[in-house]
């Protein structure tokens with residue numbers, strides 16, 4: 001293969017991975033012997049760090065645990081079987097021995113680790129965006145594809161509503177209408193002045209919800225607004241790049257006083273979807289499903305193909321042209337990222 005110059009991103013990833021490997025090499029795994037451990041008990045993973053996980057027992061006590069070797073995929077929200085040690089070893093209190101089967105999971109592809117689960121047993125994905133760093137419908141669509149694939153109900157929120165002028169708010173409402181028209185719930189909110197926060201909190205009282213979205217959109221700030229005692233760390237937006245600074249580094253599950261659980265998650269730099277194929281992406285656009293079967297050709301790519309029912313629906317205004325364009329961008333990015341990935345693993 002011809003030699004290509006590494007992009008800045010690729011160089012950064014290689015360096016980060018190298019540091020991770022060195023860290024793993026340095027770390028000595030604790031060997032828990034059977035006689036050092038108490039009875040098996042049930043628990044739920046409330047935080048996953050690179051080498052450990054915090055597990056909460058039925059009494060609400062949290063213990064830092066090691067993972068048995070085969071359980072490296074443990075994520076926040078996992079129901080696990082674990083055993084408490086009769087003493088702490090290097091600050092660790094026990095060990096996770098098994099994971100109960102997951103009801104569902106959300107995952108993202110990682111350049112080095114393959115498909116990486118992010119969280120498990122989720123009832124609601126709250127896609128958080130904001131005008132600052134930038135409101136991107138493309139990113140919202142990416143998350144929606146993931147929600148549809150995992151069959152988890154999404155809620156689309158635009159945070160930092162306090163920064164919007166009346167005119168801007170009208171514009172954002174117009175963009176959100178695209179999603180309301182196809183059956184998604186949407187809301188403009190503000191962690192700063194509390195706009196619509198009661199409405200949002202009311203929706204969270206059942207099941208487990210997770211905040212997802214780019215770094216800097218205000219996920220942790222929303223956690224602090226809903227649960228002031230938590231005091232989650234909040235970062236600033238970089239003045240030079242205008243981007244968030246990846247402040248939250250591990251997902252964490254909180255219990256809400258009115259019932260329900262809420263997970264804060266780290267912003268993801270590039271939310272790739274190359275673990276999904278074109279067909280799965282197409283299925284992720286729920287409003288396309290009614291027309292897809294009626295294209296003239298079975299292998300219609302919905303671009304310039306004659307007799308494309310999808311394109312006709314866009315022309316007739318029955319399907320949003322923004323969603324249609326994003327769809328094609330997503331399909332195109334799929335092949336680009338796949339070839340990039342091939343390159344980066346060489």
Ligand SMILES: Nc1nc2c(ncn2[C@@H]2O[C@H](COP(=O)(O)OP(=O)(O)OP(=O)(O)O)[C@@H](O)[C@H]2O)c(=O)[nH]1
Nearest residue numbers: 191192215216218219220221234235246247248267
């Ligand atoms: N004006 C305004 N600023 C907000 C609001 N919510 C959050 N911010 C600001 O946005 C910046 C980023 O907030 P965070 O809560 O750290 O964002 P995050 O989504 O948790 O970011 P990561 O942890 O990096 O993924 C901080 O400077 C917050 O003060 C809001 O409703 N209005």
Ligand SMILES: [Mg+2]
Nearest residue numbers: 219220247248
């Ligand atoms: Mg955060």
Ligand SMILES: [Zn+2]
Nearest residue numbers: 295300302308
């Ligand atoms: Zn078509």
